[in-house]
Each structure stands twice: as C-alpha cells, then as structure tokens.
Amino acid sequence: MDRLAIIEGAALLGQPDTLAALEMAGRGGVFEATEDVRIALTGAPMRASLDDTKLVWGASHALPKGARLSIGAVTEGTYGYLHIGGGFDTPLELGARGAHLAAGIGTRIQGGQRLPVGPDVSGETGLRVAVDARFTGGTIHIVPSLQTEFFPEAEIERFQATAFRRDARGNRMGVPLLQDGAHFQSAAGLSVVSEVVVPGDIQITGDGTPFVLLAECQTTGGYPRIGSVLPTDLPRVAQAPPGTTLQFRFVSLDEAVAIETRERKRRMDLRKSITPLIRRPDTIPDLLSYNLISGVIAGDSPS
Amino acid sequence: MDTAWPAIRTAGFDGFVVSFGDALTEPANRAALAFRDALEASGLEGVEEISSSLVSAFLRFDPLSGLSHADMQAALQALLDKRDWYEAPLPRGRRLWRVPAVIGGDAAPQFSEAAAAAGYSEAEAVASIARQRVRVQTIGFSPGVPYLGQLSPEWDIPRRKKLNPQVPAGSLCVAIRQLIVFSVAMPTGWTHIGQTALNLFRPASDTPFLVRSGDEFQFRPVSPAELADLQDAPDGGATHEPLP
Numbered sequence: 009m010d011r012l013a014i015i016e017g018a019a020l021l022g023q024p025d026t027l028a029a030l031e032m033a034g035r036g037g038v039f040e041a042t043e044d045v046r047i048a049l050t051g052a053p054m055r056a057s058l059d060d061t062k063l064v065w066g067a068s069h070a071l072p073k074g075a076r077l078s079i080g081a082v083t084e085g086t087y088g089y090l091h092i093g094g095g096f097d098t099p100l101e102l103g104a105r106g107a108h109l110a111a112g113i114g115t116r117i118q119g120g121q122r123l124p125v126g127p128d129v130s131g132e133t134g135l136r137v138a139v140d141a142r143f144t145g146g147t148i149h150i151v152p153s154l155q156t157e158f159f160p161e162a163e164i165e166r167f168q169a170t171a172f173r174r175d176a177r178g179n180r181m182g183v184p185l186l187q188d189g190a191h192f193q194s195a196a197g198l199s200v201v202s203e204v205v206v207p208g209d210i211q212i213t214g215d216g217t218p219f220v221l222l223a224e225c226q227t228t229g230g231y232p233r234i235g236s237v238l239p240t241d242l243p244r245v246a247q248a249p250p251g252t253t254l255q256f257r258f259v260s261l262d263e264a265v266a267i268e269t270r271e272r273k274r275r276m277d278l279r280k281s282i283t284p285l286i287r288r289p290d291t292i293p294d295l296l297s298y299n300l301i302s303g304v305i306a307g308d309s310p311s
Numbered sequence: 312m313d314t315a316w317p318a319i320r321t322a323g324f325d326g327f328v329v330s331f332g333d334a335l336t337e338p339a340n341r342a343a344l345a346f347r348d349a350l351e352a353s354g355l356e357g358v359e360e361i362s363s364s365l366v367s368a369f370l371r372f373d374p375l376s377g378l379s380h381a382d383m384q385a386a387l388q389a390l391l392d393k394r395d396w397y398e399a400p401l402p403r404g405r406r407l408w409r410v411p412a413v414i415g416g417d418a419a420p421q422f423s424e425a426a427a428a429a430g431y432s433e434a435e436a437v438a439s440i441a442r443q444r445v446r447v448q449t450i451g452f453s454p455g456v457p458y459l460g461q462l463s464p465e466w467d468i469p470r471r472k473k474l475n476p477q478v479p480a481g482s483l484c485v486a487i488r489q490l491i492v493f494s495v496a497m498p499t500g501w502t503h504i505g506q507t508a509l510n511l512f513r514p515a516s517d518t519p520f521l522v523r524s525g526d527e528f529q530f531r532p533v534s535p536a537e538l539a540d541l542q543d544a545p546d547g548g549a550t551h552e553p554l555p
Contacts, residue, residue: 101514111454112495113514154322181498201335201487202451202458204362204369206323214472214500228364228451228458230470230487231500236323261380264324269375 009087009180009223009246011239012275013051016137017091019278020048020068022130027095028105030117032088033180036079037119039090041071045125046093046133052085052143052247067285070133085143085247093128110181110224138281140274142244145174145252149259149267150210150235154203158196158232167192167234168257172218176250180224183245184217185254191216196232205229208237210256220245238264240271317342317396319387325359325374329387330367331396335460335489338397339366340448344524345399346391355386363524365449365458402525405554407444410492411533411541412483414440414505418535421475422504425485428468437532439463440504445490447526453494455512455520459528460489470500481507481547483530490528505530508538508547521546527554 009031018025029050036054046068049056053065056079063069063077065088071077082088098105107114117123156164172185192212205211209221211231220237222245235258237245248254259267314333322328329346332339347363350370357378360371370387374380414437415422426436445459452458462485470486477496478484484491484501491501494512507530511521522528533541533548541548 102519110495110497112512113454151321151324154320154328201333201365202449203330203367204322204326204328204364204451206326206371208323213474214470226452226497227362227454228449238324261321261324265374265380268324272375 010051010089010142010243012140012142012243013087013089014091015275015278016050016066016139017048017089019282020050020135020137021046021091021093022132022279023093023095023128027091027126028098029089029091030096030123031107032079032090033086035081036088036090037117039071039077039079041073041075041077042122043125044073045071046128046131047071047077048091049079049088050091050137050139051087051089052082054082054088055080064136064285066139067136068133082249084249086249087247092125093130094126097124097126108224134285135282136285137278138283143247143249145248145254146244147255147257148241148245149238149264150208150241150256151238151259151261151264153209153233153236155194155196155200155232156235158194158200159192159234160195163192163194164234164258167218168255170255172254172256174245174248174250174252174254178250180222182211182219182221182225183248184219186217192218192234194232194234200230200232202228202230205233206236208239208242209233210235210237222246238267240268317346317391319384319391321380322369326369326371327383327387328367328369329391332366335365335448335487337461340446341399341401342396343367343449344402346396348402349390349393353390355383357383363449364451402523404523405525405527406522406551407527407529407554408522408549408551410507410509410528410530410549411538411547412505412507412530413535413538414483414530414532416505416535418479419482419503419505421502425468425502425504428502429465431465439465440490441530441532444527444529447522447524447528448489449524450520450522452491453497453512454514455494455522456491457511457522457526457528458489458491462488462490464488468502471502474498474500475503478503479506481509481511483507506538507549508541508544509549510547526551 015025048068049065056063170187172187175184175186211219211233213231317331331342343363343366347368350361357372362369426433447457448460449458466488480495482493483505484503486501
C-alpha cells in the first residue's frame with residue numbers, strides 16, 4: 009500500500025527494495041527472533057518496543073536471538089512495515105511474495121506462524137531515515153483518466169474545491185471519500201463498457217461516491233473515473249487515517265513527469281539521508297558491554 | 312463524445328489504453344485481443360505490462376526511463392497503422408465450456424429483479440440464459456474472471472446503483488448484456504443471478520486461469536442439490552470441447 013515505506017526500509021537495511029517486508033494494518037503483533045537479525049520499522053509509526061526498551065520508528069535496530077519485539081497500534085497513519093535483514097523468504101506465488109487477499113493470492117500472517125528469512129548481507133543497525141511525512145492526508149496530485157472528459161467542467165472544479173474525508177470503510181482495495189455536497193455526476197451513466205483500471209484511479213460509484221483505488225484494486229471496471237492519483241502521492245491516500253482531509257488537484261502529464269522525476273531522485277538519494285540514531289546512554293540497558301572508546305567508522309564505507 | 316476509433320489514451324501516469332470502440336461489439340473485441348497479441352510480439356522497449364479488456368489493449372511502461380509519453384504514443388500509432396485490426400481473427404485453441412449453474416433461487420434473490428428488467432418471467436429468463444452461447448470477451452476485474460457476452464438485447468440492464476457488498480466465489484452475475492462468473496468472493500455492481508461450482512483461479516497451477524479469451528460458455532440449469540454434489544467435481548462439473 010505504501011511503496012515508499014518499502015524503499016525506506018531497504019535503504020535502512022542496505023538491501024534491495026525487492027525483498028519482502030511485513031505490512032501491518034492499524035496494529036502490529038509480538039515477534040520473536042530465532043536468530044540474531046536486523047530489522048527496520050517504516051511507514052505509519054506504531055508503538056514498538058524490544059523487550060522493555062522503546063524503539064524509534066523510521067529506523068533500523070538489532071533484534072537479538074530470543075528477544076521479543078512488540079509492535080502495537082499506529083500513532084499516525086494506517087499501514088506500518090516490519091523489514092528484516094535478508095527479507096522474508098516466504099514461498100513465491102505467481103513469481104512474488106505479496107498478498108492480494110481479495111483475489112485469493114497470498115494469505116494473512118497468523119499468530120504462531122514462523123517466517124523464513126533470507127541471507128542478510130550487512131550488519132549495520134541503529135540508523136534513521138529522513139521520513140517523508142504522509143500520514144495526515146493533504147493535497148493529492150491527479151492526472152486525467154479515461155473518463156475525465158465525461159465530467160462537466162463545473163463538476164471537475166467542484167471536485168478540486170472539495171475537502172473530502174477519508175471514510176473508515178477503506179481497505180487495501182480502495183478508500184471511499186466522504187463530503188457534504190451533492191453527489192458527483194458524469195454523463196457516462198452506469199452502462200459504460202468495462203475498461204482497464206489502474207491503482208490510483210478515482211472511480212465515481214453508482215451513488216456518486218468517489219473511491220480511490222489502491223494496490224488491491226480490480227483490473228477492470230465500468231464506473232467512470234474522474235482522475236488518477238500520481239504514484240508518488242498514492243501512499244498519502246493509503247496512509248490517511250479515517251476522517252482525515254484529502255483534496256485533489258489536477259496536473260498536466262508534463263507536470264506529472266516533473267513531480268515523479270523529482271520524487272524518484274529523492275528516493276534514489278534516500279540512502280544518503282541515512283543518519284545514526286542518537287542514543288541516550290541511559291536507554292542502553294547493556295551500556296557496559298559496549299566498547300565505548302575505540303569505535304571507528306571506515307571512512308570509505310558507502311554512504 | 313465524438314472520439315474517432317481506434318483511440319490511444321493515457322491511463323493513469325504510466326499506462327496507455329488503445330481502444331477500438333466505446334461499446335462492446337464483436338469486431339472491437341476481436342481487434343483488442345489481436346492488438347494485445349501484436350503488442351506482446353512487438354518487443355517494444357520499456358514495457359512493463361500488457362493486457363487487454365473488452366474493447367481495449369493496455370500497456371504500462373516507465374515514462375521516466377528515457378521513453379516519453381509522446382514516444383510511446385508514436386510507437387503505438389505505428390503498430391495500429393499496420394493493419395485493419397477489426398478484421399483480425401479470433402485467438403486459436405478456443406474451447407466450448409458447458410457449465411452447470413443454479414439460476415435464481417434462494418442463493419440469488421436478485422434474479423427476480425433481473426428477469427423483470429429483461430421483461431421475462433423467471434422461467435423464461437432461465438430458459439433465455441441457458442439457450443444462449445456466450446464468448447469470453449476478456450479476463451478481468453479479478454484473476455481468471457471471464458466477461459461473457461454478448462447476451463440478447465433485452466439483457467441490457469445497467470449496473471446497480473448500490474454495490475453488492477459481496478457475492479460468493481463461483482457466482483453468476485449480469486449487467487449490460489454480459490455475464491460474469493466470479494473467481495473469489497467480491498463486491499460488485501452487477502446483479503447476482505446464480506451460482507456455479509467453477510474454480511476459475513488456481514494460483515498454484517501451471518495454468519492459473521481456467522478459461523481464456525475466445526472460449527465459449529453455455530450454462531446448464533441444475534438444482535441446488537445437483538450443484539452441491541458438483542462442488543468437489545473436477546472443474547465444478549463443467550466440461551469442455553475444442554471449437555473449430
């Protein structure tokens with residue numbers, strides 16, 4: 009749901025962003041490592057602790073064998089992510105490890121389940137990534153979609169002027185948007201031919217409610233779509249908690265290319281924004297086991 | 312709308328849709344399937360996904376990898392100009408599926424609404440559905456789900472104003488002269504008129520989708536008790552034979 013969170017986790021652990029991470033909707037769970045592993049926590053911040061020590065979100069940590077990682081409820085946003093050094097090495101299904109629950113691909117992780125882990129390539133932990141705050145709604149850039157032209161100019165203007173509230177009924181398929189004005193109307197009606205749907209499309213369902221389609225959306229659909237959210241802004245929609253305000257603004261395809269280019273560059277440079285977590289000595293339970301004097305960092309280590 | 316067909320349009324930020332009409336017709340459907348196959352065979356660079364829907368072919372690419380939207384549009388236009396796609400033949404290896412289905416009854420209470428909308432008694436509506444041979448015009452919505460058409464004109468009933476929150480796996484639904492059989496439980500705006508025992512999506516199989524675009528379907532009305540007996544039968548009691 010939040011691809012940026014996957015990229016942030018990969019940057020923190022210094023590994024490819026194609027490795028699998030665990031997505032947690034609303035709240036996490038209790039995890040125990042059967043080997044020493046490294047973890048990173050990204051996406052919507054959740055209350056997390058390692059045994060009795062509070063863990064910083066948006067950072068990487070060492071999870072020693074036998075330690076208990078507790079991840080509680082979100083404090084902001086909707087989807088949190090647990091990454092592990094080497095990635096979760098679950099069996100491939102249709103060439104991937106992701107879940108599309110609505111389509112019957114993959115499954116939810118259950119309590120008591122053991123998750124295999126791939127080989128880890130690095131040992132570095134205690135790092136923090138510059139987080140792009142995207143957990144409180146805001147303005148979303150959209151481009152025209154296949155049926156945008158079916159909507160009268162006045163409806164397009166009203167759509168952009170409306171402050172929508174994210175409905176609590178949202179899920180991985182999409183989120184309905186609430187507003188107090190009249191329902192949105194198009195000239196397309198309810199009998200247009202079913203066309204390809206892409207994540208980010210905003211369909212106007214039969215009762216006039218806009219619905220932003222997300223990662224688990226259908227592949228085709230017949231409800232007219234007023235616009236399509238830029239990939240860069242989709243995490244902001246997915247992460248918006250129920251009740252938060254979302255507004256939409258049309259941009260041209262050229263503007264969209266410029267926005268996406270900027271964001272891709274920022275994401276590629278994320279590894280440069282990794283900084284050490286500043287740790288207060290009184291929060292380190294095994295302080296005396298650290299070599300406090302002769303620590304050095306290789307000057308040529310990749311930044 | 313006074314669009315000229317075929318039309319090339321963007322879909323989202325990184326997709327193109329090449330459409331052969333704004334309504335489902337037999338030639339537009341054949342054109343979409345043939346153009347999809349031609350796109351796959353063309354080896355266009357930078358392409359990340361190719362698929363087709365009822366009257367369109369879809370292509371997704373990376374607009375930031377050096378190939379601009381204008382470049383891709385030109386490449387698609389060049390391929391379009393190569394032939395009259397409306398004249399293209401149907402895919403090869405098509406099959407006729409005979410599919411047992413409970414039409415109407417307690418499990419599909421919306422059937423009476425659909426029958427009335429088509430101007431039929433319930434018995435006439437069952438007979439009408441069972442009589443018609445429909446073709447898989449696309450696989451879509453959810454993995455392995457066939458859009459089947461085209462039914463006779465009286466079945467041109469619009470999608471529902473209010474979504475059905477969920478219809479079960481194997482359910483048979485109708486709208487706009489088409490039938491759908493769902494592979495998994497799904498919300499839908501189509502009217503739920505019956506139930507099959509088909510298992511359309513088998514992710515662990517070498518052929519995850521049971522049916523293909525171009526295959527044809529004929530439904531055989533059965534009782535709820537007969538369908539219950541077929542739940543564990545291969546392909547839910549459906550049989551298939553090659554079409555010429």
